[in-house]
Amino acid sequence: MVAVDHYRQELRSLMDRAATQGAIDILINAGELCRTLRGGITATDACCKAMREELKPGDIVLIEPGAGVGTTIRYLLPRPSR
Template identity: 45%
Template sequence: MASSDHYSQELNAQFGRAVSRGMKHILINARELHSSLDDFPGSNDRLVSCRLVMRNEMKAGDVLVVEEDHLVGVTVRYLLPRAAH
């Protein structure tokens, strides 16, 4: 079962892989992040946890592309590389 820490680790791993490929931004979808760590569909509670981790990681310049109430789920465009909090 994935926890907030698992989502945070996977999100940061995806940032690292994108930076190593020279990307300047990355689009992350909550359902895809969730399914990368868990059998999907999973518990809605875990998906909520995933969305919270994604929102907490947002910094100045990041863009919420798709809102939570949309069918495809939360999607955020994160700027790379990530600055320290």
């Protein structure tokens, strides 16, 4: 099973690439993020936890974290320093 840290790294990588390309936000869906790593949608809890932990003021939860693979969050870019 894929650990929360792996999802966190992938999430931050997606954000960094989008910010580098000049995006002001990025829409992340848990199902899509889960499928980027070999854990697939069976690791939904770890994936959603990583997404929740990355929430910062100004980010918008479009579909609640209880929705599993449907969880969708709009993160503002660039991210504050970690």
